[in-house]
Amino acid sequence: MILPIVAYGDPVLRKISTEIDKAYEGLDSLISNMWETMYNASGVGLAAPQIGLAIRLFLVDTTPFADDEELSEEEQKQLDGFKKVFINAKILEETGDSWAFNEGCLSIPDIREDITRLDTITIRYQDENFVEHTETFDGLLARVIQHEYDHIEGILFTDKVSSLKKRLLKGKLSNISKGKIQVDYRMRFPLLKKTR
Numbered sequence: 001m002i003l004p005i006v007a008y009g010d011p012v013l014r015k016i017s018t019e020i021d022k023a024y025e026g027l028d029s030l031i032s033n034m035w036e037t038m039y040n041a042s043g044v045g046l047a048a049p050q051i052g053l054a055i056r057l058f059l060v061d062t063t064p065f066a067d068d069e070e071l072s073e074e075e076q077k078q079l080d081g082f083k084k085v086f087i088n089a090k091i092l093e094e095t096g097d098s099w100a101f102n103e104g105c106l107s108i109p110d111i112r113e114d115i116t117r118l119d120t121i122t123i124r125y126q127d128e129n130f131v132e133h134t135e136t137f138d139g140l141l142a143r144v145i146q147h148e149y150d151h152i153e154g155i156l157f158t159d160k161v162s163s164l165k166k167r168l169l170k171g172k173l174s175n176i177s178k179g180k181i182q183v184d185y186r187m188r189f190p191l192l193k194k195t196r
């Protein structure tokens with residue numbers, strides 16, 4: 001089932017999400033609905049707050065990035081088929097050089113900005129079977145995970161731009177909250193009391 005994606009301005013996007021356990025009701029169908037919702041919107045990641053649930057759950061599938069011809073063959077291979085569920089994730093360490101990448105977000109349609117982040121992360125998380133993993137990722141893989149991880153911490157990529165950029169984006173962001181935007185997937189707008 002395709003779920004409406006929550007738009008910028010909804011308070012759920014600002015909550016620090018809480019951990020879940022195996023007993024979380026309907027988790028399997030929630031995860032499968034989130035995959036369907038993410039693919040329908042051509043996303044490479046989706047976090048639970050984006051569908052209205054402040055729980056520490058997000059999904060990543062970087063396969064669409066594997067076609068980027070500017071990447072090395074090794075990187076393309078790494079991105080192709082990288083499909084994972086992250087539950088109760090905790091970033092333990094962020095290291096390496098900072099680099100900028102043009103990010104977007106399904107909750108903030110039509111806005112893209114160059115965002116600077118550190119290159120390498122070590123993250124501890126549980127998969128969909130609640131098996132714990134501690135892994136290190138870099139490059140675009142780390143980038144997508146960092147963006148989704150921010151969602152479960154109540155942080156959006158637009159928080160990370162300069163104060164000048166923030167002023168420039170203000171009107172656009174407010175229009176998104178009001179649903180004054182063309183978007184080709186289902187969304188829920190906080191300042192528009194109906195779902196498209």
Ligand SMILES: [Zn+2]
Pocket residue numbers: 104105106107147148151
């Ligand atoms: Zn996002």
